[in-house]
Amino acid sequence: MTEFADRVVFITGGASGIGAASARAFAACGARVVIGDVQHALAQSVAHEVGGFAVACNVRDDAEVAAAVARAVDRYGTIDIAINAAGIGGAEVRTADYPVDTWDAVVDVNLNGVFRAMRHQLPVMLAAGRGVIVNVASVAGLGGFPRHSAYAASKHGVIGLTRSAALEYARKGIRINALCPGFTLTPMVQGMLDAGLPVEELTARVPAGRLGTAEEMADTVLYLCSTASAFMVGHALAVDGGIVAA
Numbered sequence: 432m433t434e435f436a437d438r439v440v441f442i443t444g445g446a447s448g449i450g451a452a453s454a455r456a457f458a459a460c461g462a463r464v465v466i467g468d469v470q471h472a473l474a475q476s477v478a479h480e481v482g483g484f485a486v487a488c489n490v491r492d493d494a495e496v497a498a499a500v501a502r503a504v505d506r507y508g509t510i511d512i513a514i515n516a517a518g519i520g521g522a523e524v525r526t527a528d529y530p531v532d533t534w535d536a537v538v539d540v541n542l543n544g545v546f547r548a549m550r551h552q553l554p555v556m557l558a559a560g561r562g563v564i565v566n567v568a569s570v571a572g573l574g575g576f577p578r579h580s581a582y583a584a585s586k587h588g589v590i591g592l593t594r595s596a597a598l599e600y601a602r603k604g605i606r607i608n609a610l611c612p613g614f615t616l617t618p619m620v621q622g623m624l625d626a627g628l629p630v631e632e633l634t635a636r637v638p639a640g641r642l643g644t645a646e647e648m649a650d651t652v653l654y655l656c657s658t659a660s661a662f663m664v665g666h667a668l669a670v671d672g673g674i675v676a677a
């Protein structure tokens with residue numbers, strides 16, 4: 432899409448999976464991409480590949496997020512588009528057995544991390560009078576996910592945050608939506624398969640009968656950032672092979 436040429440795209444969780452696929456897709460459209468992640472070597476390698484640059488951006492650390500956003504603005508002058516994709520899965524146990532420290536980490540990365548990213552990205556966009564944000568939630572933000580209550584709670588929170596902020600900034604030229612992926616074959620899900628989860632257990636829950644790809648999620652991220660979705664505000668868009676429809 433030519434409309435992304437020279438646009439500055441800041442991606443948390445950009446070193447891997449959906450974030451990295453989004454970085455590649457934006458770069459293929461001529462965008463300038465900033466990769467923020469905790470996996471520094473991987474972030475550097477994606478940045479090298481797409482011709483952008485990598486910044487240390489642990490979304491649990493507000494000062495580091497502020498510095499990462501400032502570095503992007505120093506280098507490229509602004510941030511036109513922000514993709515907040517950093518996330519972790521957490522434990523797979525019932526709620527009463529959920530380890531408190533894991534609960535805290537999941538909510539801190541997946542929900543508070545999106546808040547920290549937005550609170551530093553929004554002033555840059557407000558100053559420019561325009562911007563687009565896509566927060567990566569999940570179908571687990573639209574319905575319950577047994578044995579993953581922290582993950583589901585954090586992703587429901589991301590959708591509430593997205594809708595609220597979208598309403599706050601809709602008349603300020605800033606459009607904010609959430610992507611809600613279903614099961615997608617990224618290193619996060621590959622880790623579950625490597626740990627012994629049979630892929631059929633996942634695909635059986637997907638009406639389309641397969642896992643999604645990171646590239647399919649990136650295609651939707653680009654759509655949500657493009658003028659083709661200009662009237663979508665505060666939407667939580669499921670891209671899930673039919674899970675939510677079932």
Ligand SMILES: NC(=O)c1ccc[n+]([C@@H]2O[C@H](COP(=O)([O-])OP(=O)(O)OC[C@H]3O[C@@H](n4cnc5c(N)ncnc54)[C@H](O)[C@@H]3O)[C@@H](O)[C@H]2O)c1
Nearest residue numbers: 444447448449469489490517518569612614615617618619
């Ligand atoms: N893969 C799926 O099936 C699926 C489904 C629904 C939603 N999601 C969401 O999509 C997003 C991307 O996940 P993915 O599947 O690409 O997984 P992934 O593990 O490949 O990518 C997640 C990235 O987030 C980074 N990250 C983790 N903690 C961080 C922190 N504190 N600060 C900065 N970066 C951090 C990781 O280093 C990694 O690069 C996540 O928010 C995830 O919850 C994934």
